[in-house]
Amino acid sequence: MTSNFGVLTLGDAMITMNPSATGPLRFVPGFERKAGGAELNFAIGCARLGLRMKWISRLGKDEFGRFIDNFARGEGIDMSDVRLVEGYPTSINFKEIREDGSGKTFYYRHNSPILTIEPEDIKESMFEDIDIVHLSGVYLAIDPRNILIAKRVIEVAKGKGSKVSFDPNIRLKLWTIEEARKAYFDLFPSVDILLTGRDEIQLILEDDREEALETFAEKYDINQLVIKDGEKGSKLYTNGLWFEKEAFPIVPIDTVGAGDGFDAGYIYALLNDYSSEERLTFANGIGAMVTTVSGDNEGLPYLEEALSFVHREAVIER
Template sequence: MSTNFQVLTIGDAMITMNPVTTGPLRYVTHFERKLGGAELNFAIGCARLGLNAKWVSRLGKDEFGRVIYNFAKGEGVDVSEVEFVENHPTSVNFKEISESGAGKTFYYRHHSPILTLKPSDIHDDILSGVSLVHITGVFLAIDDVNFSIAERILQLAKSKGIPVSFDPNIRLKLWTIEEARETYKKIFPYVNILLTGLDEIRLITGFDSTVDLEKFAKNYEINSLVIKDGEKGSKVYQDGKWTEAKAFKVRAIDTVGAGDGFDAGFVYGYLHNYSLEETLQFANGVGALVTTVSGDNEGLPYLEEVNAFIHNENIVER
């Protein structure tokens, strides 16, 4: 049963204000309230697939914090390690969508509630029953202290033999590429599964060739180097060879959250001992379905939807 596996992730969550009309933000007067956050998206993605997903976070003791908490709990996410804090407003971001469909995001996350989280808050019991730990670069980018928190979790995971997946998820609005590289170098030695975009890994390592990427994976003893390449599909370097899977053809409406969905799909396949080909195909299916619905996490599919989609290659009715 899927529910025998528990996945833990840690990170911020935000209220996302989506514009009802396109154009410069200064001319937009109406917004639709949604929820976002890479780690929350991942947790919801795992929960919808049937995994037990535990999310560690802090939310403002305000109306927006309650919205996020209730939504996550309603999706079946374990929120036992989520706390409300005073005088730290829940983070908000506003999206700007141009006529071409391209977008920008404006963050309002100063004094974020996640800043109240400390390494001492990470205790052994948090990892009780956990089958895999998932970390992203977004959490690391928010504040310097978050590396110490992540390191505490990673050290505990290593001591308990719990595998770790990591998505760099670079956010250059939050830190520089130089800062990201230095932090990632400290994270990579703990990582069993690296889930990254092709352009992203090139930006991080400076490597272009598959040979150099293979050397990079071997150098850090990363068991599975997973490359997400959107409509071109995905591939993984494991056990000295590359395995590839084609992308599913869909009419993409919104690509936000597709990478988080892919991560949840790959982790699901990994935990259920799928073959590499099956795991990539399953993850590609999850990512593709996410793009067919507007919103950060609204398109994250349930297990039966993914299975129906990847076997029939048709978008299921929602």
């Protein structure tokens, strides 16, 4: 069942090659083709939870692009602002997964189709009935000009009364931390909800003490500062108060996509008026579920599955 809440995201998608065995990539004998990418994972997570999900993107007009297009449509994502373009190959990444569930990603995304989006392609009509616009640092990292597109998206979103959420999603294989910081601090004054990993905020601010985080959130008027900390759980700073919830006790198989799932869970819970602690609990649950399945988005649950999982450990009355 689709809710009345609308969410929009902008960004790349890729073919993800999942390894057939764990260990260093050079020893892996084969791969399985999947669809992935931070923004697509987030979009799928929201759609499976029942939110009306719109995605703005470009894919290569090739077999991989058609595969992603069909896959996303099958997930119920609004694809009216996704185009397949000639001359730009759909991006690919290869995943390496270690025995403990941790991993690395090797990107092949030069000349990405997403580069064909221009500021004038961002129309006000795209934002009708959109409650939250979610952006990711991955999109910003692909090319410096994407920052202009992101600013245009934020400008239109704010004009339409939409809230803006942002996940830095730092990719130091795509740009330097100095380049990332400059882009992020350009956007922070417009961000309502910041969803960041503990390690990421440490890289950005070079200080992850609560006092430093409070000062940062208040300086940039970030209403909700959410810190994701993996097996240590998550915490939220809002309205001058801290809230914290522990992680769910699971054995991770593949941690890729867990942060995107957390983001989708948090946005769903926020739109549905969950309390601060309930939002963290629900988002922790989604993130945990993602890690129990191999693949970028295969572990993203449907709403009934998410509620069932969360209710085993914590009660959220809805």
